[in-house]
Amino acid sequence: MAEESVIPAAKIREGFTALAREARELYLDAEVAELTSVPDPLSFYREFVSPNKPVVIRGGLDWPALTVWTPQYLRCKAGRLPVSVAVTPNGYADAVNGNNFVMPEERRMILAEFLDIIEQPDSANGVFYIQKQNSNFTEEFDDIIGDAGRDISWATEAFGKSPDAVNFWMGDGRAVTSLHKDHYENLYCVVSGWKKFILIAPTDLPFVPYDIYKPAHYKELKGEFVIQQLDEMPEVPWIPVDPLNPDMERYPEFAHTLCYEVTVNAGDILYLPSLWFHHVRQSHGCIAVNYWYDMEFDIKYNYFKFVEKLAEVQETHSKKVPPRTTMKDSTVS
Ligand SMILES: O=C(O)CCC(=O)C(=O)O
Numbered sequence: 065m066a067e068e069s070v071i072p073a074a075k076i077r078e079g080f081t082a083l084a085r086e087a088r089e090l091y092l093d094a095e096v097a098e099l100t101s102v103p104d105p106l107s108f109y110r111e112f113v114s115p116n117k118p119v120v121i122r123g124g125l126d127w128p129a130l131t132v133w134t135p136q137y138l139r140c141k142a143g144r145l146p147v148s149v150a151v152t153p154n155g156y157a158d159a160v161n162g163n164n165f166v167m168p169e170e171r172r173m174i175l176a177e178f179l180d181i182i183e184q185p186d187s188a189n190g191v192f193y194i195q196k197q198n199s200n201f202t203e204e205f206d207d208i209i210g211d212a213g214r215d216i217s218w219a220t221e222a223f224g225k226s227p228d229a230v231n232f233w234m235g236d237g238r239a240v241t242s243l244h245k246d247h248y249e250n251l252y253c254v255v256s257g258w259k260k261f262i263l264i265a266p267t268d269l270p271f272v273p274y275d276i277y278k279p280a281h282y283k284e285l286k287g288e289f290v291i292q293q294l295d296e297m298p299e300v301p302w303i304p305v306d307p308l309n310p311d312m313e314r315y316p317e318f319a320h321t322l323c324y325e326v327t328v329n330a331g332d333i334l335y336l337p338s339l340w341f342h343h344v345r346q347s348h349g350c351i352a353v354n355y356w357y358d359m360e361f362d363i364k365y366n367y368f369k370f371v372e373k374l375a376e377v378q379e380t381h382s383k384k385v386p387p388r389t390t391m392k393d394s395t396v397s
Pocket residue numbers: 195233240241246250252259342344345352354
């Protein structure tokens with residue numbers, strides 16, 4: 065009978081270290097690349113999408129939205145539109161809190177009401193953020209969509225398809241999006257204010273810890289936010305590390321990641337490649353629109369899933385993470 069062979073964890077660890085090192089030597093840049101004008105579709109695909117490298121296109125937007133989307137204009141043109149707003153006590157929606165993965169309380173209100181809260185945050189309890197990733201821009205903002213667009217034409221040409229979702233983001237300066245990854249090619253456009261992204265390449269995946277959490281959501285009851293567990297939902301694998309304040313004692317492997325930081329200002333476009341981990345902060349009242357184009361599920365994706373599987377069985381990553389689906393990490397939101 066053939067003997068069962070066991071690969072020592074140290075050998076797998078060596079492979080992970082080589083993967084991260086060689087990626088840095090061979091294809092990653094020291095900083096996020098910058099362009100000062102929009103690329104033609106072929107160069108964009110060849111220089112950034114195919115090698116899976118982020119780039120910021122400074123001043124890449126020429127939308128009327130850049131000048132016309134003042135609170136006054138939004139009230140006048142779209143103030144009566146009903147919108148979905150994520151409300152949390154602390155600005156962390158879809159994030160780890162103790163043993164829970166906590167989603168925001170979702171409220172429906174008209175845009176004018178939301179704008180009042182953004183202008184006077186103390187007038188409401190909690191942190192309010194329009195962040196619903198269900199193509200809310202095309203679904204809920206029909207009256208102002210012409211000020212921006214249903215797609216980014218040169219990106220649509222490069223990808224050979226239209227975006228799967230177009231999302232409108234506007235919120236409180238305290239709102240933070242916790243570290244996660246998506247299976248989308250993301251064209252992230254800032255209309256006013258700024259966003260700060262922390263990015264980690266997919267080749268650093270073995271050093272990004274995951275744990276398993278109980279799904280829950282916030283609910284405001286008599287002026288207090290409580291966490292209610294959602295027992296009917298499956299458990300959620302999520303990243304427990306806050307890259308702004310990582311707990312290196314508990315997650316020492318995180319020290320081996322290379323965190324890129326980039327600020328995306330009004331008028332800029334960030335190309336955030338599929339499978340890159342990202343953490344996002346913003347200025348108060350920042351407005352953005354992003355375009356999610358589905359990634360190609362090609363050999364790169366296959367290799368990524370292989371490394372992910374290997375990392376799951378390797379104890380430094382997580383002992384408990386069940387097999388991942390191909391769904392976007394945050395589809396539970
Ligand atoms: O802007 C944000 O807060 C989060 C953006 C994000 O996670 C995304 O576009 O995938």
